Amino acid sequence: MKNVFEGFNSVQIGIVIVVTLLFGISSFKNGIETIIVGLVCGFGLSYWLIARYNKRKNMSADEIAKAKEEKIKNKTEIKKAKLLAKEEVEKHKANIATYKQQQKTARVNPLVCPKCGSSEITPLGKDKKSFSWGKAAGGTLLSGSVGALAGYTGKDTGKTVFVCMNCGKQFKK
Ligand SMILES: [Zn+2]
Numbered sequence: 001m002k003n004v005f006e007g008f009n010s011v012q013i014g015i016v017i018v019v020t021l022l023f024g025i026s027s028f029k030n031g032i033e034t035i036i037v038g039l040v041c042g043f044g045l046s047y048w049l050i051a052r053y054n055k056r057k058n059m060s061a062d063e064i065a066k067a068k069e070e071k072i073k074n075k076t077e078i079k080k081a082k083l084l085a086k087e088e089v090e091k092h093k094a095n096i097a098t099y100k101q102q103q104k105t106a107r108v109n110p111l112v113c114p115k116c117g118s119s120e121i122t123p124l125g126k127d128k129k130s131f132s133w134g135k136a137a138g139g140t141l142l143s144g145s146v147g148a149l150a151g152y153t154g155k156d157t158g159k160t161v162f163v164c165m166n167c168g169k170q171f172k173k
Contacts, residue, residue, distance in 0.1 A: 007058070012050045019046035111162060111173065118166035127159040127172045 005013050023042025027034040059067070102119070111121045159172040 007054050008050060012054075016043060016046045016050060019043075113164035113166060113169055114171055115169040116164060116167040118164055120165040121162045122165055124161040124163050124170070127157045127161050 005016075008016070020039055020042040023045075024035050024039040027038025056064075105119050112119050113121060157172070161170060161172055163170050
């Protein structure tokens with residue numbers, strides 16, 4: 001008995017015994033078997049409360065401060081971890097959104113730069129032969145020297161000239 005009540009003064013031991021008995025007696029009316037449950041509950045509750053009280057009383061101010069600090073530290077750590085996890089989730093979401101956008105762009109504009117692979121392609125216009133000798137000759141026949149200029153309007157090749165907004169490469173397609 002002395003070992004169990006280590007650190008308890010006689011008043012505290014008395015409280016535990018009284019509470020245990022009160023719990024036991026009050027459960028007695030519900031049947032003889034419940035008396036054990038009542039005794040155990042009464043003892044457990046009063047013993048735990050008083051032991052906790054004694055432990056706190058015996059702690060030095062330093063220990064109390066340390067325990068508080070530890071609690072705050074743990075809380076901060078948990079908060080940090082939560083924030084980090086949230087950030088990771090946001091990053092992951094952003095990655096998925098970017099990927100989806102890229103897929104969408106690729107579907108709408110299947111053109112990619114032959115140099116860097118970027119899909120940011122802008123059409124410049126219809127591809128034309130820079131100088132058409134045929135048209136130049138025809139133009140000259142029709143209207144003299146002005147006809148040579150007509151050659152520059154070029155002949156449509158059916159292709160389009162694109163420029164890569166990323167690296168500046170021009171290509172026909
Ligand atoms: Zn490019």
